[in-house]
Amino acid sequence: KNFPPGPRALPLLGNLLEFNPNDPIKSFKKVQSCDSVANNTVAATNTTNHSLAERYGPVYSLYIGPRPAVVLASQKVIKEALVTRATHFAGRPDHMLICHIIERKGVILADYGPTWQEHRRFALTTLRNFGMGKRSMEEKILQETQHTCAELEKHAGKSMDPQHLFHFAACDIICSVIFGSRFDYDDPYFKSIIIFMEEAAKIALDPWAILYEIVPFIKNLPVPFIKRAHGLISRIRSHILKEIAEHKESWESGEPRDLIDCYLDESEKRLDKGTTFEDSQLASTLFDLLIAGTETTSNTLRTATLYLMTHPHIQERCYQEIEEVLGSREQVCFEDRQSMPYVQAVIHEAQRVADVVPLSVLHSTTTDTEVQGYNIPKGTLVVPLLSLALHEEGQWKSPHDFNPENFLNERGEFVKPDAFMPFSAGSRVCLGEGLARMELFLILVTLLRRFRLVWPEEKGAPDYSMVFGGTQAPKPFHITIHLRESTS
Numbered sequence: 119k120n121f122p123p124g125p126r127a128l129p130l131l132g133n134l135l136e137f138n139p140n141d142p143i144k145s146f147k148k149v150q151s152c153d154s155v156a157n158n159t160v161a162a163t164n165t166t167n168h169s170l171a172e173r174y175g176p177v178y179s180l181y182i183g184p185r186p187a188v189v190l191a192s193q194k195v196i197k198e199a200l201v202t203r204a205t206h207f208a209g210r211p212d213h214m215l216i217c218h219i220i221e222r223k224g225v226i227l228a229d230y231g232p233t234w235q236e237h238r239r240f241a242l243t244t245l246r247n248f249g250m251g252k253r254s255m256e257e258k259i260l261q262e263t264q265h266t267c268a269e270l271e272k273h274a275g276k277s278m279d280p281q282h283l284f285h286f287a288a289c290d291i292i293c294s295v296i297f298g299s300r301f302d303y304d305d306p307y308f309k310s311i312i313i314f315m316e317e318a319a320k321i322a323l324d325p326w327a328i329l330y331e332i333v334p335f336i337k338n339l340p341v342p343f344i345k346r347a348h349g350l351i352s353r354i355r356s357h358i359l360k361e362i363a364e365h366k367e368s369w370e371s372g373e374p375r376d377l378i379d380c381y382l383d384e385s386e387k388r389l390d391k392g393t394t395f396e397d398s399q400l401a402s403t404l405f406d407l408l409i410a411g412t413e414t415t416s417n418t419l420r421t422a423t424l425y426l427m428t429h430p431h432i433q434e435r436c437y438q439e440i441e442e443v444l445g446s447r448e449q450v451c452f453e454d455r456q457s458m459p460y461v462q463a464v465i466h467e468a469q470r471v472a473d474v475v476p477l478s479v480l481h482s483t484t485t486d487t488e489v490q491g492y493n494i495p496k497g498t499l500v501v502p503l504l505s506l507a508l509h510e511e512g513q514w515k516s517p518h519d520f521n522p523e524n525f526l527n528e529r530g531e532f533v534k535p536d537a538f539m540p541f542s543a544g545s546r547v548c549l550g551e552g553l554a555r556m557e558l559f560l561i562l563v564t565l566l567r568r569f570r571l572v573w574p575e576e577k578g579a580p581d582y583s584m585v586f587g588g589t590q591a592p593k594p595f596h597i598t599i600h601l602r603e604s605t606s
């Protein structure tokens with residue numbers, strides 16, 4: 119009763135037939151109308167120009183197979199649900215294929231409850247302290263950036279596709295935080311992590327994954343892509359378990375070198391108190407940090423470079439600001455962002471257009487609740503349409519263009535509008551937000567200072583369209599790298 123309205127759904131299939139696996143974001147925004155399905159009369163073209171939010175309002179329902187989902191389609195309703203009724207909307211659905219492929223739940227897919235709470239708090243505090251071992255988080259990022267620059271320098275005067283390089287950099291930063299050491303970019307294990315991430319994107323969109331919603335028993339069938347996913351996951355997990363075992367041998371209580379040691383310290387403190395801390399849960403948490411922290415950051419870096427290359431005047435203005443602030447200083451530090459409003463605006467604008475996690479991670483309701491006066495029963499699948507908030511009319515000066523002015527006031531000061539929520543909001547808000555913001559700033563400032571990034575004209579006009587596979591990313595592209603004269 120009083121469930122949010124939405125397009126008419128077919129029995130069992132729901133609105134699935136109308137989903138375009140190549141553009142699921144558009145599907146969530148504009149399902150080809152109910153009317154064409156219900157009456158077979160109204161031409162689809164009449165209806166596709168209407169967004170579902172325009173038709174049904176900012177809270178509407180869709181059926182993913184037989185399961186109802188509620189879509190939150192404005193920054194106001196996303197905040198009402200995820201922030202004002204935070205605990206009501208803090209669950210995770212457990213009936214997705216990915217939950218069955220990953221045996222244990224770490225943080226991302228864990229349902230609302232003590233295990234999630236304790237592990238989230240642990241990971242958040244450890245990442246926030248930024249002070250594990252001798253080197254701070256900032257130093258770890260800057261050190262990795264030197265490796266990235268060295269790789270880019272090899273291509274000076276030539277063009278290259280930066281996709282793998284940015285994946286490696288983002289993944290290596292997480293590795294040095296959790297394992298205490300980074301990998302060489304050509305290490306075979308390291309490459310297998312990157313391959314898994316690319317595969318994971320495909321799993322999310324594979325027709326089998328969607329079919330699972332209708333016929334859940336396919337999880338027991340020898341479907342090739344499920345077998346492949348299991349193989350890749352167990353390879354990464356077995357390395358993580360080996361790292362944990364090795365850490366235990368050399369671990370000294372109270373002397374943490376990395377996140378694994380911090381976990382061992384914490385487990386020791388909790389020994390007699392009854393705890394959810396144990397090896398297998400640690401392995402799942404590390405797995406989550408690796409997966410969640412790589413593609414997201416890397417895709418944002420790629421989007422930023424794509425727009426900076428193709429907007430040379432914006433790149434040049436960033437360079438001028440960076441030079442003015444850093445002067446003869448060799449390295450940037452995170453604190454410098456306070457003196458670089460334009461660079462800050464450009465990085466935030468790149469994040470807005472990158473729209474890396476457009477559907478957030480799906481939520482579910484932990485209790486019977488409501489939003490905007492509609493009743494939402496316990497266990498309902500919830501889709502926070504972050505993409506819509508990031509492009510919402512009335513929230514941005516230029517919602518549909520790349521324009522750093524979206525984050526600058528009339529005095530040229532950096533301001534962050536409420537609708538900026540690429541990390542989502544509420545009790546499930548991205549726990550790597552602090553780390554990601556630091557990475558984006560330090561890496562981009564270092565790159566812009568050392569290199570001029572140029573769009574290779576022979577490639578024709580740039581294509582800004584995005585491809586979705588769990589996260590969203592620009593299509594592959596090349597950068598021509600020019601070394602700048604050193605001013606320091």
Ligand code: HEM
Pocket residue numbers: 225226227238292406407410411412414415418474475478479480481502504540541542543545546547548549550551553554
């Ligand atoms: C969750 C975005 C980087 C770890 C999320 C969510 C979003 C997001 C939208 C879902 C929040 C929700 O369910 O409402 C991003 C973006 C990033 C980024 C845009 C980079 C630009 C990172 C990094 C890490 C990380 C670097 C780890 C080191 C996580 C984890 C969760 C999460 C563990 C699950 C939180 C939970 O369920 O409690 N992220 N993320 N993310 N992110 Fe990130």
